Amino acid sequence: MSGPFTIVRPPETLVSGDRGMPAAVAGSALAAGEAGPVRRWLAERDRLSAMTVTRVDLAGLRGWHDDGVLRHHTGRFFTVEGLDVRVEGGAVPHWRQPIICQFEVGVLGILVARIDGALRFLMQAKVEPGNARGHQLSPTVQATRSNYTRAHGGRSVPYLRHFADAPPARVVVDVLQSEQGSWFLRKRNRNMVVEVDPGIEVLDGFRWCTLAEIHAALAVEDLVNMDARTVLSCLPLHGPGLAERLDVTAAGFTGALVRSMAGTHGGVHHLEEILGAVTAARAETAVSARRVPLAEVSGWHRRDGAIVHESGAFFEVLGVDVKAEGREVAEWSQPMFAARGTGLVCFLAKAFDGVLHVLVQLRREPGFLDSVELAPTVQCTPATHARTPPSARPPFLDVVLAADPAAFRFDTVMSEEGGRFHHTRTRYTVLEAPDVTERPGFRWMTVDQLAGLLRHSHYVDVQARSLVPCLQALACGPAARPAA
Template sequence: MDSQARPQLTDRADAALPERITRSAAARRGEPVADITAWVQRRRREVDFTVRRIAFDELDGWSFSPETGNLVHRSGRFFTVQGLRVSTGEHPDRLSWHQPIIAQPEVGILGVLAREFDGVLHFLMQAKMEPGNPGLVQISPTVQATYSNYTKIHKGADVRYLEYFTDSSRGRVLSDVLQSEHGSWFWRKRNRNMVVEVTDPVPDHEDFRWLTLGQIHELLHHDNTVNFDARSALAGLHRGVGSRALHSDTELLSWLAARRSVTPITGVPVSLADIPGWTRDAYSIHRDDERYFHVMAVSVRAGNREVAAWTQPLLEPNDQGLVAFLTRTFDGVPHVLVSARAEAGFSDAEFGPTVQCVPRNHAHLPAGEQPPFLDLVRSAPPSRIRYSALHSEEGGRFLNAVSRYLVVEATQSEAPVQEPPEFRWVSHDQLAAFTRYSHYVSAQARTLLMCLNTLAA
């Protein structure tokens, strides 16, 4: 008799999960969306939230390092605002620049708890305050915490429900992947995006509600309501992969590998005090021409956070952004036009939106040097705009970073089957499948994928 236990094989994928996700996306019964938005508004009123701009010398625990000139915390943790010299492409001397960037090497957790009620998956979402959010409170993941926060470097309270994401015995993982964040403003930043299903009851709290995917999809049609971290974490849930597309997965991966090889990204950290074209005064670090963004400081009070009051730097864009997918249907299969998006803080190009920019930053350029498809997206008639809403970016590090997210139906003449070299048509199912892997689908493209899901529900 064999003395060793027989190996137990398991299915490589959960065959039932796509159907369960589809059922949750179709479920909009129960608590009306108006009641959910009223709950968010009520939390904004009932909890003491204030954000006030301050001078850099009013920061508590933050200072400009005399050695590097970088803006650092006295603990050596949280994050640093440093300088970066960037070059991209085969001829880096032709495309290079300097900028401030946020360096936060630790990996945080963006975690959503899932539980089945009456045969339908629900997700535990939080009404969470972030100092950079328009309206301050938005619908967020169950857990949204940096490593410094959940190891209590700030000496604050415990992060509620954290144990479900750090102790694998407490639930079943439905999605778990390290994803990049906003590469134009973060240096090599990654977060662990997780969805964990539990079967036992979870303690209630007034800042948390169980919602179906269908309810979350409805909320995505409301401006500045579902925060970036929730959009990112839930983008990793998809309803299975269709078998047909304009390009095979291998063709798309080969194309992206080729684009990465001819668009290398080189970033060299430099002193924040020494970046040309940028000036520091008492209240901000900004470009001399006032384009792109500036770095500033705030004082925060938040009655329901792990720490009730603190100060910190934030990065503030100079204007509203525009992020869009062009979409077409080929032989009954919907596709979007992705770009090979290279950003300063990325290690490699990723699948990105068709258009992603702050139009004001390009207003001085002649038409031929504007971002591809920008004019097409901006001039699209309402009849061809399939989705439109304002969404803010990561509110813990960026102030009033809001973009108009659009899905625009394109014609054959506007966006032909034969793509420009830096673009490819990708089916919705393909894009969703690529979110299972790190560094393939950019932060803004993950939000657009969630927006596409609202149309398919």
């Protein structure tokens, strides 16, 4: 596609009372930073505060009972229920599955402060029962409403008051975002970034990091947790002001990505057109998601103390006993979901007239609040489709599986949220694919367009949000920095 581009930008919304915040975020991303110190700090936290997780029979979970719904005796936290799904015209028009129901809104928040001339992010070393490899770099606050109202009877959540009582002028990000619509029913979290004075006390288990250090950590397996990734995706690290900090004349993939983030060169679709496609897909999609008792979830069975699908695919629901040091509660039991196989998430990327675009899909999932959100080009578990006929395989999956490794610009395995998902890991990738063409249900978007929608709720799914900071990390590398 050639010729001049045009773009309709989203309406201005409050990013921060300090209009210099986008420049400060960019400056932090361009600061000196590497993953080594973060890795050593997390390894030390593993040594100091271990967590023991033991798999147990679902029927023996302490404090939980199953009356058709697997629930905690307090009535708080979350439930595991059955879901009956019907999608008119879908490739699979009807199925049943277990689903996590957690209708309370949690807080995912990162505090930032300007220290020694650079914006720094107060990150937490946090271990969750589902983590495959110990502590991960996590938000300052990562808590469900049941946690921060202390339904568990444990200690209070550190730093929570900075988000609950934040003056509007200090709020950098404040937006509700969805979680996995295939495993959660209408789950949302409040993603927040709040600026504080640099003199606040840094508690044990917390550390100031530049955005450059966090970006470097994204390239290391299982180092940055999902909740941190979704909050980071909402940062104002895009738009025309970025051209003042990065080299929009840079060559190759990096230069095309910088121009895509800056939004100064336009895109192949008006943003209005993309929003219209989302609205049309939502209006045209007849999705029925009805809660049913677990015993009525056909195709799923109790086996070896867990709930599994008769095919052995998809995921299982299992139980764990947890003992933890340094947490609000020292021990507890809970059910968890565990995926069968490593997931694959990929943005196919292509430059149009020197501006990089990523191919997004309009994806339907039964747990979404509004049926359709923008997702990566490919989002699936390949093992599930190993014997699927070509006509039923996810579009573009075979393009990714057959790609030359040298064409991947980002390729790292990262964990999904360890508080609900047990050892569930996904390969997150960005693949340069100049020969790919758009097809129905997909749209090319610039990174600026995608990031602009992250100021609003329920447009961009959590897997795409995980890839946005990875794209930002690629753009802020040495090749994009203007010469001194």
